[in-house]
Amino acid sequence: MDQLTLRKPDDWHLHLRDGAMLDAVVPWTARQFGRAIVMPNLLPPVTTVAQALAYKARILAAVPGGLEFTPLMTAYLTDGTDADELARGFEDGVFAAVKLYPAGATTNSASGLTDISKATAVLERMQKIGMPLLVHGEVTDPAVDIFDREAVFIERVMIPLRKDFPELKVVFEHVTTRQAVDYVSAADAHTAATITVHHLMINRNAIFQGGIRPHMYCLPIAKREEHRQALRQAATSGKPNFFLGTDSAPHPRHTKETGCGCAGLFTAVAAIELYAQVFDEEGALANLEAFASLNGPAFYGLAPNSQTLTLARMAQTVPAHVDLPGGEAIVNFKGGEQIPWSISGAAAVPAD
Numbered sequence: 001m002d003q004l005t006l007r008k009p010d011d012w013h014l015h016l017r018d019g020a021m022l023d024a025v026v027p028w029t030a031r032q033f034g035r036a037i038v039m040p041n042l043l044p045p046v047t048t049v050a051q052a053l054a055y056k057a058r059i060l061a062a063v064p065g066g067l068e069f070t071p072l073m074t075a076y077l078t079d080g081t082d083a084d085e086l087a088r089g090f091e092d093g094v095f096a097a098v099k100l101y102p103a104g105a106t107t108n109s110a111s112g113l114t115d116i117s118k119a120t121a122v123l124e125r126m127q128k129i130g131m132p133l134l135v136h137g138e139v140t141d142p143a144v145d146i147f148d149r150e151a152v153f154i155e156r157v158m159i160p161l162r163k164d165f166p167e168l169k170v171v172f173e174h175v176t177t178r179q180a181v182d183y184v185s186a187a188d189a190h191t192a193a194t195i196t197v198h199h200l201m202i203n204r205n206a207i208f209q210g211g212i213r214p215h216m217y218c219l220p221i222a223k224r225e226e227h228r229q230a231l232r233q234a235a236t237s238g239k240p241n242f243f244l245g246t247d248s249a250p251h252p253r254h255t256k257e258t259g260c261g262c263a264g265l266f267t268a269v270a271a272i273e274l275y276a277q278v279f280d281e282e283g284a285l286a287n288l289e290a291f292a293s294l295n296g297p298a299f300y301g302l303a304p305n306s307q308t309l310t311l312a313r314m315a316q317t318v319p320a321h322v323d324l325p326g327g328e329a330i331v332n333f334k335g336g337e338q339i340p341w342s343i344s345g346a347a348a349v350p351a352d
């Protein structure tokens with residue numbers, strides 16, 4: 001198979017930031033994805049309907065002419081979140097979901113939930129109205145090894161959460177372990193997981209290859225090879241509770257190449273092409289459409305995109321970086337490397 005046409009895919013976990021960074025990254029996502037779940041971890045976080053509407057307008061203003069792209073907005077869950085505000089935003093079609101960051105777990109999570117018990121009323125309401133909860137699934141207990149934080153989260157938070165709110169739609173975001181894959185595989189239709197392309201492509205050795213590699217550092221941190229293999233099996237299985245979420249998380253180069261670098265990989269420049277490469281390597285191109293374009297909408301109760309996207313087995317070189325004003329740049333995942341798949345008929349660099 002040298003060419004593959006699928007329903008236009010969606011990205012169910014994406015960071016777009018704001019300002020000049022937003023303007024620089026949006027075109028790359030809009031050229032390949034019809035919709036994206038936009039993470040609310042701005043400073044300050046997106047917590048109100050008014051903030052989400054204003055942010056959505058800024059995103060739409062950054063979409064290049066001729067491209068159709070719909071941002072799906074999320075609300076950042078804090079200890080003080082008001083259930084009425086969330087419900088109003090969901091019913092008005094502004095909020096697609098709520099994002100739970102355990103306080104301190106990752107980039108811009110300082111306003112996150114300090115304890116899941118603080119959100120009982122909110123979660124009850126979400127369960128009732130069918131509003132999905134998206135979870136950064138890592139414990140923040142400093143006594144837990146960084147490579148174990150996801151697996152421990154399943155025991156300490158996920159299992160009790162599912163027991164207390166069995167009908168709540170929960171997405172275990174960016175799963176990185178065999179334990180999370182096994183947990184989600186065995187769960188019912190109310191539980192799903194997103195899988196990033198970088199966790200399908202790298203294991204933890206990549207962070208230390210010949211020296212410390214800050215551009216390979218993200219959270220949850222990449223794990224051992226056995227976990228990457230489990231992720232590849234789950235993603236390519238066609239099972240309905242696994243779908244595409246890049247977690248593309250741009251940071252200016254100087255904030256990664258420093259004494260205490262930010263977590264996050266920027267993968268938006270060639271995400272669907274890299275997923276295609278993984279599915280091709282696994283002999284599972286026939287399941288790419290389910291993972292990238294069908295399973296996500298089905299979970300969220302939305303129709304798949306009506307447009308299509310055609311991928312071709314045609315090598316391209318990923319640009320090394322995306323430039324920002326003032327000489328800054330974002331370093332691309334696989335930047336400068338040749339990759340085997342391209343979007344058919346699309347220029348590698350979106351036109352302004």
Ligand code: NCD
Nearest residue numbers: 015106107218219249263264
């Ligand atoms: C994300 C970011 O930079 O916002 N970073 C990351 O390493 N994935 C936050 C997140 O998704 O945890």
Ligand code: ZN
Nearest residue numbers: 106136219220
């Ligand atoms: Zn996260």
Ligand code: ZN
Nearest residue numbers: 015039247249
């Ligand atoms: Zn993320």
